[in-house]
Amino acid sequence: MTDNSDKIRSIVLAALMVFSVFAGTVAFAGTAAAGTTDTTNSSITPSTVDESTTNTHTVTLIASGVNTSGNGNQVFAVDLPDSLDTSSSGVTNFNVNSGNVTYSGTFNVNSTTDVVTVTLQDSSGVNSDTVNVTFDITNVATPAVSGNTTAQAQFALDENANGSYTDNNDDGFSDFQSLTIVDTGTSNQNASVVNGSIIYQGQQVKAIGFASGQDVILSTGTASDPGTFQNRYTANSFGNVTFGTSNLQTGQNYFLQGNNGNGDTAGFQVVKHQFSVDLEDSEIGNAGGTTTTTATFDSNRQSFSTYVSAENLSAEEVQNILDDGFTTTTLRDLNNDGTNDAVEVTVDRSTEYTLNASGIDAGDYTLEFDVTDTTTTISTNISVTDVGAGEASFTDSSFTVDQGDVAAINISLDGAATGTSGTLVIGLEDSEGYQANVTFDDGNTDGQVVVEFNTYAAGSANNGTVVEAAAQKDSVTFNATTNQTTIDDILAQGDYTLSVSTSDNAADTVDQPQDLGALAIGPRSTDSMQLWTAPSGADLNADGESGITESDLATLIDDGVITQDDTITSGDLVVHQISATGLEGLVQAEGNLSAAIGNGTTLTITQTNPVQNQKAKKVDLSASSGALTFVEGDGAYYIVANTGNLVLQDSSKNIVAGDKFKATFTVTDNRLLGSSDTEDHQSVNATFTVEAPSTELDADPVEVAADSGQTVTGTTNYAPGTELTIRVRSTSDVSPGFFNTDTVTVQSDGTFSGSFDFSEQSAGDTFRVTVRKGGTQVASADGEVVESVSEETPTATATEQPETETATATATATEAPETETEAPDTETEQPDTETTTTTTPGFGVAVALVALLAAALLAGRRE
Structure with a gap:
């Protein structure tokens, strides 16, 4: 919301005690008529309260000559004295007794200045109206006093709600009520800092509870562990001390102590207000859907006010940037030269705020954030780029789809059109017998919108969704009853004209399209x-x-x-x-x-x-x-x-x-x-x-060598990719026993193979092999460990050959001659070589013996 000084008028009635005992404010919307406070009939009750008590005061404020014919805001104000503690105060039970105004529920209590403000709005009243309002100020705490203390309360009228009470049509502060704090004689001096024990550097310290006129010393440290002298102050007639902290050191404890020897002390710590801002995107456009970025603030304070300005931007332009994200933005003339210098906003560290550069000239800008009540100032840079007018177009000149399928129509948006909306027209009713008018929005601001068009549902409101956006944040607006031609059958095969533009009007898009395309619907099968x-x-x-x-x-x-x-x-x-x-x-x-x-x-x-x-x-x-x-x-x-x-x-x-x-x-x-x-x-x-499941091991029994890398293989009709577990467990007579598993995958040819290490086992060790699928056994076999012996490689021995040809086995096949040569009658004596029997893993002894006999027969004769 923007406070526009051209539209706002404020009436401020302030009750200010002679020694600033009470203060509060109420604001109204109105026009430029001058109002006058009625100090005779305005009042605060009770007007007499005891020291060291907490009270609720009912305030009646009356102003005449108030112009309530407008629709702006006007303000009444009550300024409570510095001696009171309003840190817990609020406004309740607000009533408009007379006058054409309404109460919006908006009030503010400034516990440092003790000003209470309440905002009202005109309701088309008259040029000169009498406004009478009543409200309660709750939880107002009184200090201890030495003797009864009396002061006058004052009200004032602020015509333009700018915080000043001396402008034209304002009615300045005037007395209207005597207020008395009674010395009950039962309280002791008890000094305290009203605004808490933590003071952010730059804030004012307001300490109460000292004796009237007492010298108060500010020192570093604490009362129990004092440091060095810093400053000397004199308490006012109500025992209050107020001073700034801009020159005090952060991270330091300080305390105030009265010099009358009664031990009145008040301590606090000065800390640095930590404040930073992070922008989601520091480069944004000045038109279309790329004009915004999100600002996130981090601070060691939950909520606070700050002035925002930029060197090359007017305060009004800065306000335009901030308006989308902040609830209230208020223009401020900080140097009182008649020109607004900054915008005041309230920052909450738990909230993300949108900044919008729409309409801002292209350039690089530095936004300065000056916290209103501390010394902290930070800045952040944004770069605003000039965005062209922009338009919508198709990524392809034509799109094809089979009848009954969903066509994906891809629309591209550039320039200022990025992140905005437009119109897609599918078909032309007069020449093609069907037309659909679709409004789309580039919600994710990526410059692309894919409209999915259901050719099965087209022309009907009862056969599903006709169009929708493919991307989650993008959207389409379409009424199947009113935004398309109704047809009885499925949308016919053929070509349909596509028209697109950034206009929100279908007729304009057809007459002046920014791009044309075609949708071809072909046969299905x-x-x-x-x-x-x-x-x-x-x-x-x-x-x-x-x-x-x-x-x-x-x-x-x-x-x-x-x-x-x-x-x-x-x-x-x-x-x-x-x-x-x-x-x-x-x-x-x-x-x-x-x-x-x-x-x-x-x-x-x-x-x-x-x-x-x-x-x-x-x-x-x-x-x-x-x-x-x-x-x-x-x-x-x-x-x-x-x-x-x-x-x-x-x-x-x-x-x-x-x-x-x-x-x-x-x-x-x-x-x-x-x-x-x-x-x-x-x-x-x-x-x-x-077919039934079938799994077998390739050997039964399974024989392995006492060595690593021994394989156990098998076949199955389970689908390729099936996981099987091969388990090898020693029999009960083997000591020490062993147990190994291997998870294997069935290959495309139905085979599987597992690898095991038997190097720690001895020949003769027996075991059981099982194959499991899930928790079910699907195959099994016995097994035995045999010797791991390397085979000797036969060595050829040179032998003198007889002159006659002798049939000799060769590695290659040779065609036999038509005549036979008789073998010599003499025998060739065999060398006395020792024969070594080798057991080959996976083969039995009988199989090996048959193989050796076959080789001997082959070498002994030739057919």
Whole structure:
């Protein structure tokens, strides 16, 4: 809210005791008529109070000649004396007894000056009115006094609410009430600082409770640990001392002490007012949606007032920058030269404030913040850039969409248009038979608005949302009944004109578009169904973000977790990928793909190989909802079924190994197909076979060497990507025993392999191998550790060959000659070499012996 001195008039009636005993203020809105305080009939009750008590005073203020015909604010004021403590005071029970004014509930109590202000507003009264108001000032504390003390209260009239009571049409302070503080003879001097024990450097200290006329010494330290002398003051007739702290050192304790030897003391600490400001963005524009930034203040005070100014900006321009963020901004003439120098605002450190540079000339500015009651001054820099007029345009000259799908129409905003609103017109009713008038707003001020246009819902108010904004903070305004052409059928295939501008009028946008584009609606189709499989425990949310998307499934396919297959192991997932265009609008209108099943589309999963004389098994989709996951993609839709949790319509039956099922997806929506005939329905299907789980180890028994890096392998029909755990546990007769596990993944060919370290074991140690899926054992075998011996490599020995040709086994196949050469009758004596038997891990002794005999026969003869 801005206090405009051209519109505001203030009437201030102040009750000021001769020695400043009481003070308070009330403000009014009005025009330039001069008012006069009625000091004879105005009053304060009670007018006599005891020392060292807390009281509520009822104030009656009367002013005549007040112009209440305007609609501004006027002020009445009461100034309570310095000897009183108003730090806990407030204004209650306000009543307008006469006069054409209303009370807004706004009051202020300044505990340092003891001025109480209350604001009233004109209510179209008369040029010369008599205003009579009554209100209570609560929790007014009196000091201890030496002898009864009497003083006069005063009121004054402030015509223009500028804080001065001497301008034209003001009525200066005048006496109207005697007030007396009674010395009860029971109180002792008890000095204190009214505004607390913490004083921010620059604030005034107001200490009360000293003797009238007493010398008061200001020293560093405390009364119990005094430091050095700082200053000497004389208490006024009410025992009060007031002084500034601009020259006192921060972080220092001070205390005041009367010199009459009665021990009157009052202590306080001077601290630095810490104050800083942080701007969310220091570079802003002067037009469009980029004109604002957020200021956040940090301070060691919760709330305080500050003057804001800038060297190259007028006070009025600074006020325009601050108006959006601060509740009240008040222009101030700080040097009393008739020109406003700054803007006064109240800062709360828990609040964020908006600064708006709209209309400010481009340039670099420094905003100065001078706290009104302390020595603290800070500044922050903002850079204002000149923003052009700006306009709206399409990022592409044309956009294409399949009939029934949702078109994304991307609008770009530049210059002053960034962050503002505009109009998009889709189609032309006269020439294209359809028109939609859409108002959009660039709420996130990024210069881009994507309008999603549902070609399935277009032309109807009952088939889903026609348009919406893609970005969360952007928005569109559209009434499906009044902002578009109503049509009976789905929006026809063809080309539609797109018009856009920053105007808020659709007709102007069509007549004078800032850019033109085209929307081409093409034919839709229902194409195919492809089957995939995945492990039962697969996490389909690959990126970990909210919701399973087509991108998640694509990642799992790339990673080999989802593989193409139509033979599904019982308990694994079967993924139905449906390729179809033009379904996006229907799915969006229904809310999601799951809701569209049964509302425009159908899905059936039916057995194709029922037992003779038995009905085919059918999956109950409703009862199986917990086993189904629906994923919407771009031109593809996915229905994932957990075969272990599917429920059949005949609950007495179960899915067993060998069952074959056909999954059929059918588009039945009349609006989408343009027909209500069942023969026009479009279907795709695929068949899968359920088989029993099967897992085997490649060897039984499993033999490993007493060495590291030993592998245990096997095969399974669980889906690739399934995690299995291989456990190796020693038998009870092996000491010390051993136990090892390895978690393995089923590969695309159905194999799995685990690696184990047997280097600490001895030949002959036996063990048991088990393979587990989850907590269930799916395969097992016995095992044994054998010697880890390296095989010798045979070495060729040179032997003199006989002159006759002898058949010799070679590594390469050689065509046999047509004539045979008889082998010599003489035997060749074999060398007396020692034969070493080597056990090869994974092979039995019998297998190795057969292999050696075969090699000997091959070398001994040639056919």
